[in-house]
Amino acid sequence: SQQGEEDPQALSIQEGENATMNCSYKTSINNLQWYRQNSGRGLVHLILIRSNEREKHSGRLRVTLDTSKKSSSLLITASRAADTASYFCATDAWEYGNKLVFGAGTILRVKS
Amino acid sequence: DGGITQSPKYLFRKEGQNVTLSCEQNLNHDAMYWYRQDPGQGLRLIYYSQIVNDFQKGDIAEGYSVSREKKESFPLTVTSAQKNPTAFYLCASSSPGQPVGKLFFGSGTQLSVL
Numbered sequence: 001s002q003q004g005e006e007d008p009q010a011l012s013i014q015e016g017e018n019a020t021m022n023c024s025y026k027t028s029i030n031n032l033q034w035y036r037q038n039s040g041r042g043l044v045h046l047i048l049i050r051s052n053e054r055e056k057h058s059g060r061l062r063v064t065l066d067t068s069k070k071s072s073s074l075l076i077t078a079s080r081a082a083d084t085a086s087y088f089c090a091t092d093a094w095e096y097g098n099k100l101v102f103g104a105g106t107i108l109r110v111k112s
Numbered sequence: 113d114g115g116i117t118q119s120p121k122y123l124f125r126k127e128g129q130n131v132t133l134s135c136e137q138n139l140n141h142d143a144m145y146w147y148r149q150d151p152g153q154g155l156r157l158i159y160y161s162q163i164v165n166d167f168q169k170g171d172i173a174e175g176y177s178v179s180r181e182k183k184e185s186f187p188l189t190v191t192s193a194q195k196n197p198t199a200f201y202l203c204a205s206s207s208p209g210q211p212v213g214k215l216f217f218g219s220g221t222q223l224s225v226l
Binding site: 004030031033035040041042043044045048050088090092097099100101102103104105 | 116118145147152153154155156157160168170200202204211212213214215216217218219220222
């Protein structure tokens with residue numbers, strides 16, 4: 001089961017620009033999480049937003065959640081070359097039990 | 113340092129052979145997970161365990177087996193029944209319960225077939 005679908009699949013931007021990635025999902029959720037993965041490494045948790053929250057910030061990251069549209073977006077402001085990575089959304093839903101279901105990810109490349 | 117340790121980083125399997133991937137955590141987490149990642153794809157859940165001596169199948173459990181004899185350890189065996197084992201394997205842990213909290217991941221094991 002793949003609950004989340006990220007869009008776009010790949011994104012290439014210049015350093016200093018903003019990067020926006022979107023995630024759509026299918027069922028009602030408890031929370032939605034965003035993770036980052038550098039090539040050949042494990043995932044690192046970025047931010048968790050609960051179903052009753054609409055927006056959350058962490059440093060240069062801004063996450064929004066629209067439960068009516070079953071979608072979330074991750075905005076990285078003033079991107080840096082070090083932000084180059086894959087970004088995944090993951091959803092926790094009662095329907096899927098005690099586990100997170102991950103999307104296929106967005107590959108972000110920030111050119112210096 | 114607290115965290116999750118996966119070993120080995122690279123593993124090669126001969127046809128017909130079982131291999132075991134190690135996952136150890138010192139975060140005192142009850143819940144542990146094994147995911148498989150194929151190139152350019154997301155993570156698919158193989159097995160998960162909420163407490164010691166108990167585990168559940170994920171979405172792609174066929175050809176894999178696990179054990180959870182200790183809280184700190186959740187080894188994954190890739191059996192000869194898994195015909196396409198080449199992938200990147202990730203172990204993770206979290207505090208138990210639902211909603212699921214954030215996952216802490218190991219650095220992964222790349223398994224290839226000789």
